[in-house]
Amino acid sequence: MKDNLVKLKSFQEDALASILAILSAFFVCGLMLAFIGHNPFAAYGALFRGAFGNTHKIAETLVKTIPILLMALGTSIAFKCKIWNIGGNGQYTFGAITSIAVGLYLDLPPIILLPITFIAAVLGGLLIGGFVGVLKAKLNANEVITTLMLDYIMLYILSYMVNGPMMDPEGFGFPQTPILPEGLRLMTVIPGTRLHFGIVIAVVMMVLTIYFWKSKLGFRIRLVGEDQDVALYSGIHVPKHLIMTMMISAGFAALAGWVEVFGLHHRLQENLAGNLGSIAFVVALLGRLNPIGIGIGALFFAALSVGGASMQRYEGVPYSLVGIIQGLVIIFVISKVVYERKKEKTIG
Amino acid sequence: MQQEQSAAVHLERVTKNFGHITANREVTFTLKEGSIHGLLGENGAGKTTLMNILFGLHKPDEGKIFVNGSEQHIENPTDAMNLGIGMVHQHFMLVKPMTVTENIMLGMKSEKAPLLDKNRVREDILKLSKKYGFKINPDERIQDISVGSQQRVEILTAIYRGSKVLILDEPTAVLTPSEVEELFEILTQLKKEGQSVILISHKLEEILSITDEVTILRNGENAGTTAIDTSVTKEELSRLMIGRDVLFDFEKSEVPLGKAELEVNNISAVNERGVQILSDMSFEIREGEILGMAGVDGNGQKELCEVLTGLRKIDGGEILVGGEPMHGTSPMNYIRKGVFHIPEDRQRSGLALGWWIEDNLIIKNYFSDRFSGKMLLNRKAIHEVGEKAVQDYNIKAPNSRVAVKNLSGGNQQKVILARELGEHPKVLIANQPTRGLDVGAMEYVRQKILDQKTEGTAILLVSADLEEIYQLSDRIAVIYNGTLMGIVENDADVQEVGLMMAGIKAKREN
Numbered sequence: 001m002k003d004n005l006v007k008l009k010s011f012q013e014d015a016l017a018s019i020l021a022i023l024s025a026f027f028v029c030g031l032m033l034a035f036i037g038h039n040p041f042a043a044y045g046a047l048f049r050g051a052f053g054n055t056h057k058i059a060e061t062l063v064k065t066i067p068i069l070l071m072a073l074g075t076s077i078a079f080k081c082k083i084w085n086i087g088g089n090g091q092y093t094f095g096a097i098t099s100i101a102v103g104l105y106l107d108l109p110p111i112i113l114l115p116i117t118f119i120a121a122v123l124g125g126l127l128i129g130g131f132v133g134v135l136k137a138k139l140n141a142n143e144v145i146t147t148l149m150l151d152y153i154m155l156y157i158l159s160y161m162v163n164g165p166m167m168d169p170e171g172f173g174f175p176q177t178p179i180l181p182e183g184l185r186l187m188t189v190i191p192g193t194r195l196h197f198g199i200v201i202a203v204v205m206m207v208l209t210i211y212f213w214k215s216k217l218g219f220r221i222r223l224v225g226e227d228q229d230v231a232l233y234s235g236i237h238v239p240k241h242l243i244m245t246m247m248i249s250a251g252f253a254a255l256a257g258w259v260e261v262f263g264l265h266h267r268l269q270e271n272l273a274g275n276l277g278s279i280a281f282v283v284a285l286l287g288r289l290n291p292i293g294i295g296i297g298a299l300f301f302a303a304l305s306v307g308g309a310s311m312q313r314y315e316g317v318p319y320s321l322v323g324i325i326q327g328l329v330i331i332f333v334i335s336k337v338v339y340e341r342k343k344e345k346t347i348g
Numbered sequence: 349m350q351q352e353q354s355a356a357v358h359l360e361r362v363t364k365n366f367g368h369i370t371a372n373r374e375v376t377f378t379l380k381e382g383s384i385h386g387l388l389g390e391n392g393a394g395k396t397t398l399m400n401i402l403f404g405l406h407k408p409d410e411g412k413i414f415v416n417g418s419e420q421h422i423e424n425p426t427d428a429m430n431l432g433i434g435m436v437h438q439h440f441m442l443v444k445p446m447t448v449t450e451n452i453m454l455g456m457k458s459e460k461a462p463l464l465d466k467n468r469v470r471e472d473i474l475k476l477s478k479k480y481g482f483k484i485n486p487d488e489r490i491q492d493i494s495v496g497s498q499q500r501v502e503i504l505t506a507i508y509r510g511s512k513v514l515i516l517d518e519p520t521a522v523l524t525p526s527e528v529e530e531l532f533e534i535l536t537q538l539k540k541e542g543q544s545v546i547l548i549s550h551k552l553e554e555i556l557s558i559t560d561e562v563t564i565l566r567n568g569e570n571a572g573t574t575a576i577d578t579s580v581t582k583e584e585l586s587r588l589m590i591g592r593d594v595l596f597d598f599e600k601s602e603v604p605l606g607k608a609e610l611e612v613n614n615i616s617a618v619n620e621r622g623v624q625i626l627s628d629m630s631f632e633i634r635e636g637e638i639l640g641m642a643g644v645d646g647n648g649q650k651e652l653c654e655v656l657t658g659l660r661k662i663d664g665g666e667i668l669v670g671g672e673p674m675h676g677t678s679p680m681n682y683i684r685k686g687v688f689h690i691p692e693d694r695q696r697s698g699l700a701l702g703w704w705i706e707d708n709l710i711i712k713n714y715f716s717d718r719f720s721g722k723m724l725l726n727r728k729a730i731h732e733v734g735e736k737a738v739q740d741y742n743i744k745a746p747n748s749r750v751a752v753k754n755l756s757g758g759n760q761q762k763v764i765l766a767r768e769l770g771e772h773p774k775v776l777i778a779n780q781p782t783r784g785l786d787v788g789a790m791e792y793v794r795q796k797i798l799d800q801k802t803e804g805t806a807i808l809l810v811s812a813d814l815e816e817i818y819q820l821s822d823r824i825a826v827i828y829n830g831t832l833m834g835i836v837e838n839d840a841d842v843q844e845v846g847l848m849m850a851g852i853k854a855k856r857e858n
Contacts, residue, residue: 230699
């Protein structure tokens with residue numbers, strides 16, 4: 001009973017910190033809005049209605065939530081192992097390329113092919129993650145650099161593919177692949193909207209992540225992240241776990257890529273990932289690496305981007321305000337993390 | 349009493365809490381000017397916390413601080429230094445690639461600002477060094493000088509910055525016996541020059557040999573202050589410190605020795621730089637036997653322990669546990685075969701400091717059926733075991749969901765003991781199991797090791813403390829420069845063992 005209270009308390013503290021960060025961001029932005037002559041309440045009202053005003057809008061917000069949630073979960077797993085996987089975009093892109101290639105060029109009945117494309121995407125993620133992991137574990141290459149550089153490599157490979165070998169022959173020279181046949185697209189969850197089956201996959205992965213941290217593998221990964229010396233002393237093969245963690249983390253991002261191309265875009269286009277990677281990174285921190293927290297954080301960031309468009313349309317508030325809110329949330333979340341680390345140091 | 353002698357520092361009913369744990373409760377403490385004042389207490393008694401308050405690293409929850417008779421609010425170390433209070437921590441705050449002069453200059457205003465005035469500082473250091481007998485070369489780099497010299501640099505820094513009150517936190521823990529003597533000479537010299545010194549320690553001999561007065565802290569409270577003269581005895585101080593008499597002698601139960609559990613045959617190993625660190629070493633330990641491994645620190649003990657737990661590879665020879673060859677297998681294999689290890693550096697390799705007690709208890713056996721199913725950990729079982737360990741091992745914590753970093757050194761060691769002894773080890777490698785512990789915890793750990801012997805565990809006890817080796821061991825091996833100088837019975841002459849520790853082979857007929 002008492003122990004549950006301890007647990008609940010720390011969870012509440014974590015949640016409170018994130019909520020405070022968000023509220024502070026809104027408050028500061030509200031001041032800015034007032035300063036440039038807008039009514040902040042009206043603007044925020046429009047933002048909220050734009051994100052949750054009706055079924056269609058809720059569906060759009062959820063559509064945006066899917067890739068953020070999946071990638072942020074992947075980021076959080078690496079983070080708990082003290083690995084900074086900031087290359088979610090590259091892994092997402094690679095997953096999308098491999099799975100679309102399989103989907104377009106393998107001639108099999110959809111019912112068999114769709115699962116194969118799924119496997120292809122995940123294998124792609126594991127491969128690229130394993131590559132980064134091996135570089136880190138064996139050659140001590142900093143993963144921040146390698147994942148970031150791979151982002152660029154993947155961006156240009158994608159660009160090459162859609163402008164070259166994989167370009168739609170009947171696409172009038174547009175840089176994109178042919179569209180997937182109907183049978184290979186993920187089903188729609190709410191008819192008349194774009195919300196696809198990916199939302200179910202994302203939520204399932206969120207729940208699986210909760211259980212992952214209660215598993216033996218999750219325990220080992222956490223220990224490696226907490227202290228490599230102690231992990232070694234406990235008989236854990238540290239390099240192996242660094243590689244595995246990186247593979248799992250990249251696997252999540254690649255899965256996000258698969259879900260988006262098979263559920264939403266139905267083809268490859270240039271710069272598919274946009275700024276998903278950086279948003280996912282922030283969401284992982286905002287959610288305090290807690291799967292549920294990440295779910296809420298992903299929904300929040302998705303709502304911001306969907307509602308922001310509405311706010312611009314109805315209140316004339318520039319969409320860039322959404323960028324400012326996002327930026328402020330990042331700053332507040334990070335200052336909280338830094339503050340805690342500092343506090344710990346002076347006590348320890 | 350000498351009430352006229354003015355107080356350099358006076359703490360009035362100082363209280364400090366960290367969450368649920370009270371580190372200091374209404375402690376009153378007076379440092380007389382020009383005296384050496386010992387601060388004695390077990391680990392976790394609140395010595396360091398009290399001094400950190402005086403040095404501005406912690407703020408007291410209640411109480412007042414007087415320096416030279418006037419009340420002060422010390423917000424940070426800079427305030428403390430401005431008031432003439434300097435502190436030398438257990439872990440030195442020195443920049444290793446820089447020279448002594450550069451380290452002492454760090455953070456100080458230069459008279460030639462914005463340019464540095466290295467030559468003048470260098471001259472000052474030489475003068476001070478001569479005055480107090482520091483024997484420091486200002487041009488040497490920190491990384492090239494001994495630990496004892498590094499400590500002197502820290503003391504010199506404090507004095508150079510105008511400290512009148514010097515706080516030393518367990519200064520002798522890192523020193524060799526001859527360096528301790530040198531330090532004490534310096535302290536005596538400082539006292540003559542009018543400096544006041546606070547010496548934190550849990551070593552009774554030191555307190556008796558150097559201090560003028562001693563304050564004993566127990567459980568965060570002042571358990572008494574007394575002047576040191578010939579009438580004060582070690583027993584008296586230790587009783588004040590732990591509240592009862594310490595058992596310095598253990599009753600060793602006669603355990604019938606079983607078969608050879610750990611056999612080490614002709615092992616050698618090199619370190620990361622290719623230097624031979626263990627050469628041609630052989631011994632065996634039988635069930636229920638404690639083999640003491642005596643030796644001066646740094647003669648290969650750490651590497652030997654790593655080799656015997658699979659953490660380090662050997663280049664030649666073999667290691668058998670229960671007759672089964674182990675060399676070349678993973679650390680996990682050693683754990684599964686029942687080889688457990690109390691590591692030398694408990695904070696660095698023995699404990700995940702940010703984790704709860706109960707999680708630290710299972711880092712080596714989380715996979716056993718008791719703690720996990722096929723995939724998932726069984727949190728309830730882990731918690732039960734955690735609570736039981738807190739009870740059984742008398743770990744001072746409100747429950748088993750407290751982060752290990754919030755425990756004192758002795759209680760941290762109890763967590764390690766609970767883990768390493770909890771799985772009924774066949775072989776126990778205990779490396780410096782009582783180093784840095786206070787008398788009470790030390791006694792506890794030694795008793796636990798003896799208990800383990802009666803359960804038939806083969807134990808290797810590595811210690812630089814000959815008293816400990818003699819108290820616990822059945823046989824004594826001496827390690828020197830990576831080789832075994834010999835193995836003698838427990839009744840061997842201390843002089844003989846001492847000579848072997850210095851690398852001089854005993855002259856005895858085989």
